[in-house]
Amino acid sequence: xxxxxxxxxxxxxxxxxxxxxxxxxxxxxxxxxxxxxxxxxxxxxxxxxxxxxxxxxxxxxxxxxxxxxxxxxxxxxxxxxxxxxxxxxxxxxxxxxxxxxxxxxxxxxxxxxxxxxxxxxxxxxxxxxxxxxxxxxxxxxxxxxxxxxxxxxxxxxxxxxxxxxxxxxxxxxxxxxxxxxxxxxxxxxxxxxxxxxxxxxxxxxxxxxxxxxxxxxxxxxxxxxxxxxxxxxxxxxxxxxxxxxxxxxxxxxxxxxxxxxxxxxxxxxxxxxxxxxxxxxxxxxxxxxxxxxxxxxxxxxxxxxxxxxxxxxxxxxxxxxxxxxxxxx
Ligand code: SF4
Numbered sequence: 001x002x003x004x005x006x007x008x009x010x011x012x013x014x015x016x017x018x019x020x021x022x023x024x025x026x027x028x029x030x031x032x033x034x035x036x037x038x039x040x041x042x043x044x045x046x047x048x049x050x051x052x053x054x055x056x057x058x059x060x061x062x063x064x065x066x067x068x069x070x071x072x073x074x075x076x077x078x079x080x081x082x083x084x085x086x087x088x089x090x091x092x093x094x095x096x097x098x099x100x101x102x103x104x105x106x107x108x109x110x111x112x113x114x115x116x117x118x119x120x121x122x123x124x125x126x127x128x129x130x131x132x133x134x135x136x137x138x139x140x141x142x143x144x145x146x147x148x149x150x151x152x153x154x155x156x157x158x159x160x161x162x163x164x165x166x167x168x169x170x171x172x173x174x175x176x177x178x179x180x181x182x183x184x185x186x187x188x189x190x191x192x193x194x195x196x197x198x199x200x201x202x203x204x205x206x207x208x209x210x211x212x213x214x215x216x217x218x219x220x221x222x223x224x225x226x227x228x229x230x231x232x233x234x235x236x237x238x239x240x241x242x243x244x245x246x247x248x249x250x251x252x253x254x255x256x257x258x259x260x261x262x263x264x265x266x267x268x269x270x271x272x273x274x275x276x277x278x279x280x281x282x283x284x285x286x287x288x289x290x291x292x293x294x295x296x297x298x299x300x301x302x303x304x305x306x307x308x309x310x311x312x313x314x315x316x317x318x319x320x321x322x323x324x325x326x327x328x329x
Contacts, residue, residue, distance in 0.1 A: 016211055022046055027051050028049060030107040032111070054072075055108075055213050058073070066218045069215045071108060071109050072110070074105055087217075089329070090172065090245045090246070097228060100237050110212035113212065115163055118160075119148060130201070138157055140158055150301060151262075152267055152268070154196045161267055170189050172217055172226070175216045176188075176212055178210050181207065184213075190271050195268060226245070226246060229323075231312060241264050244317055255282060258276050258279050259276065294314055
């Protein structure tokens with residue numbers, strides 16, 4: 001591992017100021033992804049700003065009935081919090097599906113959202129990768145792409161966003177709060193990550209030095225009937241081939257409202273708005289769910305080895321929402 005300097009920040013503005021000392025500086029939360037990437041020589045920060053003492057580690061109810069989650073909350077504490085388990089079970093389930101207990105104990109909410117793709121070539125510095133080294137090419141397009149994206153890809157990158165938590169937060173319309181060199185702002189979770197386009201080196205819309213301080217969940221009654229389904233190659237901890245975060249409100253047999261987000265299919269959590277629009281106002285039957293899922297996936301562009309993700313995602317949407325309708329969970 002290359003040498004680096006280490007500083008501790010005690011508040012968000014101090015963390016932002018410390019980071020501005022170097023364009024190669026990086027924030028350090030739990031370090032469960034960043035430190036791995038440093039060992040692989042993929043990440044090469046010359047200065048780490050430890051922000052665990054700079055951002056809140058508290059979860060609290062907001063006056064409007066929503067929930068405020070400090071960016072320093074551990075994944076374990078988030079999954080165990082009664083407010084989350086009862087009002088947003090999809091969020092707790094996503095976190096529990098995301099990593100081992102040891103990792104959850106260390107990983108933070110903010111860091112979870114910013115973990116980097118697990119594309120094999122991104123993690124192997126002997127290969128071409130536009131995300132790691134812009135302009136070098138994409139080894140995955142003609143290589144091992146079974147795990148990679150089918151929606152929103154570009155000729156420059158077909159990577160997937162790896163965070164399960166981000167998919168669940170996209171489904172419940174969470175907002176990410178940040179502080180940066182230009183002040184503070186709130187970013188809808190669905191707009192935090194970006195599609196690769198011609199700049200796959202940028203995973204998200206955060207500026208250099210912009211720090212996630214919290215995630216706010218809105219009051220959302222239908223989120224109490226929500227679930228996360230993750231399909232992966234092995235039952236123990238692995239990244240999603242496809243995942244679905246869903247919540248639904250059904251009254252008198254009609255879908256009053258529904259939220260669906262997909263993981264493992266794109267460079268960002270994929271909010272299935274087309275499917276949601278098709279489902280609202282009618283019965284939640286298997287046939288309607290199938291047609292809504294197929295409409296959502298109509299523009300999928302699979303690679304040589306991942307066309308299986310299209311029927312997998314369709315079936316996962318149908319089964320997950322039907323489970324919610326039939327059993328409430
Ligand atoms: Fe790199 Fe993206 Fe291609 Fe993977 S898919 S090799 S991350 S450019």
